[in-house]
Amino acid sequence: MTAATRSYEVADIARQLGVSPTDLPAQICELIRTSHLEHRPIEGRERDALILRVIRELEKPLEVAGEHRLPRWEMGWGENLDAFIASGYDFAALVPKFVRPGEPVRIQGEYIQPISTGFDVDYIRILVTWLYARYFDQTSEIHEFGCGTSQNLIPAAQLYPGRPLFGYDWAKPSQGIIDLLAEHRGINIKGQVFDMFRPDPSVKLAPGAGVITIGSLEQLGTKIDPFLDFLIERRPAVVANMDSFNELYDPEHLPDALALRYDRKRGYLEGWVSKLRALEAKGVIEFLDQRRGYGNIFHEGHGYVVWRVV
Numbered sequence: 385m386t387a388a389t390r391s392y393e394v395a396d397i398a399r400q401l402g403v404s405p406t407d408l409p410a411q412i413c414e415l416i417r418t419s420h421l422e423h424r425p426i427e428g429r430e431r432d433a434l435i436l437r438v439i440r441e442l443e444k445p446l447e448v449a450g451e452h453r454l455p456r457w458e459m460g461w462g463e464n465l466d467a468f469i470a471s472g473y474d475f476a477a478l479v480p481k482f483v484r485p486g487e488p489v490r491i492q493g494e495y496i497q498p499i500s501t502g503f504d505v506d507y508i509r510i511l512v513t514w515l516y517a518r519y520f521d522q523t524s525e526i527h528e529f530g531c532g533t534s535q536n537l538i539p540a541a542q543l544y545p546g547r548p549l550f551g552y553d554w555a556k557p558s559q560g561i562i563d564l565l566a567e568h569r570g571i572n573i574k575g576q577v578f579d580m581f582r583p584d585p586s587v588k589l590a591p592g593a594g595v596i597t598i599g600s601l602e603q604l605g606t607k608i609d610p611f612l613d614f615l616i617e618r619r620p621a622v623v624a625n626m627d628s629f630n631e632l633y634d635p636e637h638l639p640d641a642l643a644l645r646y647d648r649k650r651g652y653l654e655g656w657v658s659k660l661r662a663l664e665a666k667g668v669i670e671f672l673d674q675r676r677g678y679g680n681i682f683h684e685g686h687g688y689v690v691w692r693v694v
């Protein structure tokens with residue numbers, strides 16, 4: 385390690401999660417210790433060059449989220465399905481191909497350069513496992529909407545073996561992966577085609593169920609009401625949404641100002657937290673947690689809000 389290179393320890397991660405190190409359960413501490421979290425800061429001219437790269441990207445005609453993108457997701461998850469089979473059902477084959485190992489990332493509003501290519505996958509695994517450990521302990525079952533390859537349901541299966549898991553996605557290869565996870569990895573998981581633009585009214589949640597979304601709300605843009613109404617009506621015990629939330633950025637902070645422009649240009653999620661705040665003011669829901677902090681060079685795709693219907 386060079387002088388500027390360091391790793392995140394348990395105390396660093398606790399600070400980033402806004403809790404005391406003693407709040408972190410043993411599994412999370414162990415996960416932190418075995419993760420590849422070595423990195424160095426990106427400063428000065430290197431930071432300028434990175435910001436210039438983001439600005440140049442913003443000047444390009446970027447693909448916009450929306451209903452027309454279904455074939456792209458089907459193709460992507462189809463590749464992961466093939467790779468999962470070819471690997472002999474190795475969880476590592478569930479990492480999406482769009483994850484670019486070794487790329488700079490942003491954390492707590494600053495850019496850093498990971499040293500290990502495993503940094504991004506490991507850091508996100510810590511965040512997701514933390515959400516499950518902190519908020520899903522008492523849930524009867526866990527439902528992820530927009531689950532993709534289900535890579536982020538694996539930590540739930542490991543923390544709570546045998547607890548019923550449900551993965552929903554509009555892309556069919558997602559259900560193919562889920563069937564294989566149940567058959568070859570012994571996970572108690574079921575999959576179903578589900579379009580968050582048009583929630584299926586026949587989908588029910590058991591009393592005490594927990595709901596998680598990770599990176600899927602982003603794709604809804606401003607068309608969020610049908611899915612939000614669907615969730616409220618089902619009264620889950622807890623909901624955790626992990627995404628880039630425009631309300632949580634500081635428009636006066638350069639990396640945040642660029643993230644706001646990036647999300648707007650790509651037609652990503654807008655208004656989710658504002659709607660939740662309005663529901664909180666009416667006494668319909670209550671927030672349990674709100675946190676931002678981790679993402680790629682363009683935006684913080686792994687901020688989170690945790691809430692429940694009152």
Ligand SMILES: C[S@@+](CC[C@H](N)C(=O)[O-])C[C@H]1O[C@@H](n2cnc3c(N)ncnc32)[C@H](O)[C@@H]1O
Pocket residue numbers: 457529530531532533534535536552553554555578579580581597598599600601603604
């Ligand atoms: C960025 S990926 C995240 C996948 C997964 N949650 C994860 O963390 O690896 C977004 C996911 O949302 C799904 N998605 C996008 N729009 C959707 C919709 N209208 N209904 C259901 N799923 C959707 C995509 O197919 C994709 O699997």
